[in-house]
Amino acid sequence: MAEITKSYEPRDVEKKWYAAWTDRRAFAGRRGDGKEPYAIVIPPPNVTGVLTMGHVLNNALQDILVRRARLEGKSALWIPGTDHAGIATQTVVERELRKAKVHRRDLGRERFLEKVWAWRKEKGDIILEQLRRLGASCDWDRTHFTMDPEYSRAVLKAFVELFRDGHIYRGKRMVNWCPASQTALSDEEVIMKPANGLLYKVRYERTDRPGVFLEVATTRPETIPGDVALAVHPEDPRYADAIGKTVWRPLNRAPIPVVADAAVDREFGSGALKITPAHDKVDFEVGRRHNLPVIDVLNADGTLNELAGPGLAGLDRFAGRKKAAELLREAGALAGEEAYQNNVGYSERADVPIEPRLTWQWWLKYPCLDEAKQAVEGGAIKFYPERWSKVYLHWLNNIQDWCISRQLWWGHRIPVWYRKGLDRERLTEADLADPAKVHVSLEGPPDPANWEQEDDVLDTWASSWLWPLATLGWPEKAAMEKADFDFFYPTTTLVTGPDIIFFWVARMIMAGLRFARPGEPLERRIPFRHVYFTGIIRDAQGRKMSKSLGNSPDPLDLIAKYGADGLRLGIVSIAPQGQDIRFQEDRIEGGKNFCNKLWNACRFRQMSGPAGDNSSLAAILGRLEPEKFDDDDEAILAKLVQLDSDLASSFSRFEFSDACQRLYGFFWNDFCDWYVEVSKSKLQAEGTRANCLAIQDLVLRQALLLLHPFIPFVTEELWQLLGYAPGGEIIEECRLPFAAELRARLGRPFKADAVEAVLRLQQFVSQARALKAEHNLASKRVRLLVTGDEPGWAAVQANLAKLARLAGAEEILRRDQVEGAPAVVTPLGTLHLDLASAVDAAAEKQRLAKEIEKLAHHIAATEARLGNPAFTGKAPPAVIAGARQQLAEQQAKLAELERLRAALK
RNA sequence: GGACCCUUAGCUCAGUUGGUUAGAGCGUUUCCUUGACAUGGAAAAGGUCGCUGGUUCGAGUCCAGUAGGGUCCACCA
Numbered sequence: 001m002a003e004i005t006k007s008y009e010p011r012d013v014e015k016k017w018y019a020a021w022t023d024r025r026a027f028a029g030r031r032g033d034g035k036e037p038y039a040i041v042i043p044p045p046n047v048t049g050v051l052t053m054g055h056v057l058n059n060a061l062q063d064i065l066v067r068r069a070r071l072e073g074k075s076a077l078w079i080p081g082t083d084h085a086g087i088a089t090q091t092v093v094e095r096e097l098r099k100a101k102v103h104r105r106d107l108g109r110e111r112f113l114e115k116v117w118a119w120r121k122e123k124g125d126i127i128l129e130q131l132r133r134l135g136a137s138c139d140w141d142r143t144h145f146t147m148d149p150e151y152s153r154a155v156l157k158a159f160v161e162l163f164r165d166g167h168i169y170r171g172k173r174m175v176n177w178c179p180a181s182q183t184a185l186s187d188e189e190v191i192m193k194p195a196n197g198l199l200y201k202v203r204y205e206r207t208d209r210p211g212v213f214l215e216v217a218t219t220r221p222e223t224i225p226g227d228v229a230l231a232v233h234p235e236d237p238r239y240a241d242a243i244g245k246t247v248w249r250p251l252n253r254a255p256i257p258v259v260a261d262a263a264v265d266r267e268f269g270s271g272a273l274k275i276t277p278a279h280d281k282v283d284f285e286v287g288r289r290h291n292l293p294v295i296d297v298l299n300a301d302g303t304l305n306e307l308a309g310p311g312l313a314g315l316d317r318f319a320g321r322k323k324a325a326e327l328l329r330e331a332g333a334l335a336g337e338e339a340y341q342n343n344v345g346y347s348e349r350a351d352v353p354i355e356p357r358l359t360w361q362w363w364l365k366y367p368c369l370d371e372a373k374q375a376v377e378g379g380a381i382k383f384y385p386e387r388w389s390k391v392y393l394h395w396l397n398n399i400q401d402w403c404i405s406r407q408l409w410w411g412h413r414i415p416v417w418y419r420k421g422l423d424r425e426r427l428t429e430a431d432l433a434d435p436a437k438v439h440v441s442l443e444g445p446p447d448p449a450n451w452e453q454e455d456d457v458l459d460t461w462a463s464s465w466l467w468p469l470a471t472l473g474w475p476e477k478a479a480m481e482k483a484d485f486d487f488f489y490p491t492t493t494l495v496t497g498p499d500i501i502f503f504w505v506a507r508m509i510m511a512g513l514r515f516a517r518p519g520e521p522l523e524r525r526i527p528f529r530h531v532y533f534t535g536i537i538r539d540a541q542g543r544k545m546s547k548s549l550g551n552s553p554d555p556l557d558l559i560a561k562y563g564a565d566g567l568r569l570g571i572v573s574i575a576p577q578g579q580d581i582r583f584q585e586d587r588i589e590g591g592k593n594f595c596n597k598l599w600n601a602c603r604f605r606q607m608s609g610p611a612g613d614n615s616s617l618a619a620i621l622g623r624l625e626p627e628k629f630d631d632d633d634e635a636i637l638a639k640l641v642q643l644d645s646d647l648a649s650s651f652s653r654f655e656f657s658d659a660c661q662r663l664y665g666f667f668w669n670d671f672c673d674w675y676v677e678v679s680k681s682k683l684q685a686e687g688t689r690a691n692c693l694a695i696q697d698l699v700l701r702q703a704l705l706l707l708h709p710f711i712p713f714v715t716e717e718l719w720q721l722l723g724y725a726p727g728g729e730i731i732e733e734c735r736l737p738f739a740a741e742l743r744a745r746l747g748r749p750f751k752a753d754a755v756e757a758v759l760r761l762q763q764f765v766s767q768a769r770a771l772k773a774e775h776n777l778a779s780k781r782v783r784l785l786v787t788g789d790e791p792g793w794a795a796v797q798a799n800l801a802k803l804a805r806l807a808g809a810e811e812i813l814r815r816d817q818v819e820g821a822p823a824v825v826t827p828l829g830t831l832h833l834d835l836a837s838a839v840d841a842a843a844e845k846q847r848l849a850k851e852i853e854k855l856a857h858h859i860a861a862t863e864a865r866l867g868n869p870a871f872t873g874k875a876p877p878a879v880i881a882g883a884r885q886q887l888a889e890q891q892a893k894l895a896e897l898e899r900l901r902a903a904l905k
Numbered sequence: 906g907g908a909c910c911c912u913u914a915g916c917u918c919a920g921u922u923g924g925u926u927a928g929a930g931c932g933u934u935u936c937c938u939u940g941a942c943a944u945g946g947a948a949a950a951g952g953u954c955g956c957u958g959g960u961u962c963g964a965g966u967c968c969a970g971u972a973g974g975g976u977c978c979a980c981c982a
Binding site: 004006007008192199216217218219220264265267268269272273274276280282283342343387388390391394395398498499501536540542566573574576578579580581582584586587589590592593594595596597599600601602603604605606607608657658661664665672673676677680683684766769770772773774776778779781805808854855857858861862865868869870871872873874875876878879882883885886887890 | 907908909910911916917918919924925926929930931932935936937939940941942944945946947948949961962963974975976977978979980981982
């Protein structure tokens with residue numbers, strides 16, 4: 001067995017074990033006989049993305065869950081993969097091409113796609129490599145990509161089925177248009193941002209009454225050439241006489257009607273509204289109600305077209321805005337302008353203001369809406385934290401049809417073919433339903449020469465919403481069998497961010513309900529049972545991490561500095577449930593330090609002698625000598641069993657940071673700070689040595705198992721170095737449960753008050769140290785004198801060697817009485833420093849007085865409580881008894897402190 | 906406008922169904938290389954739990970209101 005070095009060096013260990021794990025195919029998810037399935041699908045990162053801190057948190061948590069499931073003996077499967085990320089990827093490639101002064105249209109669709117595939121080959125899947133560095137135990141043989149042929153088939157199959165259901169239709173409607181990417185966007189891809197602009201007051205002159213004006217406020221004067229009417233509220237007396245009349249449109253001068261519409265807010269501005277149906281959603285509706293024409297003055301790229309008129313045509317919309325204001329001013333139509341803040345919709349990806357634009361698009365009426373609500377309301381799918389279900393339900397209750405077509409090339413091309421010669425701008429519903437004119441299928445028309453395929457591709461989310469289905473082989477029967485769809489679906493847990501509840505989570509639920517196991521109960525069709533929402537990682541100032549701010553550390557740098565385990569433990573330990581996370585590097589350092597602590601505790605064990613072949617669970621249990629257990633032995637095992645069940649409870653509630661804290665506290669405080677220290681005495685005595693080593697082995701072995709999901713590399717290394725795998729197994733081939741076997745081995749319950757007894761010993765030691773520190777003797781070996789009752793002294797005597805060692809005493813002696821020495825009152829008696837002569841009596845008196853005062857204060861409070869008949873009358877007996885006991889203890893301690901003070905000269 | 910979350914030690918956060926003297930990590934101060942670990946050990950200082958009421962024998966915890974911070978949804982030109 002190799003010797004454990006002085007400190008843990010992660011680099012080589014991580015490399016070695018990741019290779020070993022994959023060589024053994026340790027992460028392969030297989031149907032296990034009689035085993036419970038446990039499946040997670042990774043939220044697929046963008047194929048050309050790189051690892052961020054958000055990924056680290058998210059994937060560390062998934063890995064923890066999957067590894068724990070394996071240790072629990074489940075058939076665990078974690079499916080990895082990447083998303084083609086339509087707009088994001090296409091934009092990146094286009095930007096690259098632009099460097100060479102090439103536009104995608106210069107290349108044409110096919111050659112452009114070749115470029116994207118080349119890019120994907122070059123830059124793709126880096127993130128999957130990075131996940132391996134983190135230790136992610138994905139089943140890599142099952143890696144999927146949303147543009148793979150099989151996956152694409154699933155996407156198109158879903159489209160065709162939904163089309164045949166009547167859930168998909170083509171319609172000319174107002175969409176969110178991104179002038180930068182030049183595609184439609186779904187509502188979810190639009191982000192409202194406050195913008196500082198100007199509110200222009202524009203005068204429209206009555207055609208029938210020259211010199212009389214209607215004033216309108218607008219933030220977008222460049223759209224005035226697209227005005228087709230003014231609208232006022234039907235009951236607004238100020239404008240009653242204008243309704244039905246016409247006014248002059250001040251740019252591209254033409255008469256336009258004044259209409260009455262209840263959509264107008266009388267309170268806002270002048271109470272009159274300009275109607276520009278081509279460039280505003282509300283206006284479009286108004287226009288429709290009044291049969292008004294639509295004048296679109298913008299090009300797809302956001303520049304003004306010839307309909308905007310000379311002077312504006314050709315300008316970008318923002319330049320056009322300024323120019324329009326100028327033109328209005330020259331024409332005397334500008335009554336004023338003021339600074340104004342309003343909300344403007346921005347394209348999530350391109351970060352430019354979107355334009356409402358009237359275009360032909362493909363829309364999806366969401367399937368299985370009611371069931372999607374019911375799944376979460378009824379608890380078939382549980383959200384953690386639960387409150388996100390409210391957000392989810394609110395969205396479902398206000399849902400709008402989903403614009404699923406994108407005017408991009410990188411994506412799944414919509415499986416619709418139009419008969420050649422058909423005017424797509426004028427297709428009616430009847431045409432769409434006519435297979436002679438429009439063909440919809442996976443295979444395409446049998447006579448392709450007569451047809452033209454739809455140019456648009458599908459929204460990326462219209463492929464990733466099938467992720468849990470398609471990664472398990474849907475819809476092909478053979479593929480589903482191969483992937484064990486039947487065994488692993490529904491998956492167990494989804495770990496993701498709340499920012500994609502609408503984009504992804506809700507849509508996956510609907511897709512699952514619609515496509516999985518038709519006809520079967522809801523519980524069998526949902527894609528997952530638990531959804532754990534992580535917090536969003538922010539920097540120390542609370543800002544979102546972003547490339548442009550440069551406040552996002554590179555996880556790989558952190559791995560280099562602190563090890564993958566340190567990074568994982570650090571980040572998970574600060575991830576409270578449902579709260580955003582402020583990233584602090586010192587927590588990562590803490591993770592690393594813990595790994596080193598673990599390393600050294602194991603090193604200490606190794607230095608105490610090899611366990612040899614006696615290191616399996618059964619062998620260790622066999623080496624225990626329960627008849628020799630003292631309170632420390634009992635207590636550490638009782639705490640280990642408690643930890644085990646506490647962790648199970650933390651896991652069941654997805655309280656990861658809580659689990660970290662329990663592991664940390666047990667291992668560092670209970671085991672290292674106390675048990676290992678008392679071991680140093682036990683190991684010296686032949687009578688206690690073997691049992692102590694067995695207990696250390698049991699604790700270390702179990703601690704490694706419990707810690708392994710969090711810090712897989714260092715635990716695997718130590719597992720091997722300490723020889724806990726006599727058959728050469730890797731740690732995940734071993735099993736977590738131990739408590740039942742331990743109980744069976746003991747054949748009796750743990751000693752009831754052992755934990756309390758140890759607490760008293762700890763207080764004795766701690767107070768002795770404090771007393772020494774108080775008198776500047778912390779590093780000196782001193783003689784301690786104990787006065788007090790017999791049971792206390794018996795406990796001291798029974799643990800004499802340990803206590804002397806931990807308190808730093810050369811000896812601890814019983815005395816009937818000690819006069820004038822500095823002292824503290826401990827649960828095991830009053831402890832005196834044997835130093836009477838050297839002590840400053842006045843200072844010591846002052847110290848005691850302070851302590852007495854504090855205690856007296858508490859006694860008064862307790863007495864008051866017990867003296868209150870309302871309390872004694874109404875509080876539960878246990879609480880009253882507790883208070884009485886407390887009072888008695890406090891009073892006894894007070895008396896002792898008073899005595900000590902009086903004894904000082 | 907609607908919904909949700911947060912406010913506890915210098916900092917970041919725990920505090921389960923109300924019940925002893927409110928905890929942890931980091932930071933700070935002092936001391937210590939004692940047979941694993943200075944990536945360590947010991948001790949200490951530090952909080953009237955945002956504010957105001959209420960319920961209760963008892964409130965950090967429950968209720969109402971209020972201030973500040975944040976997130977999401979909707980959006981008036």
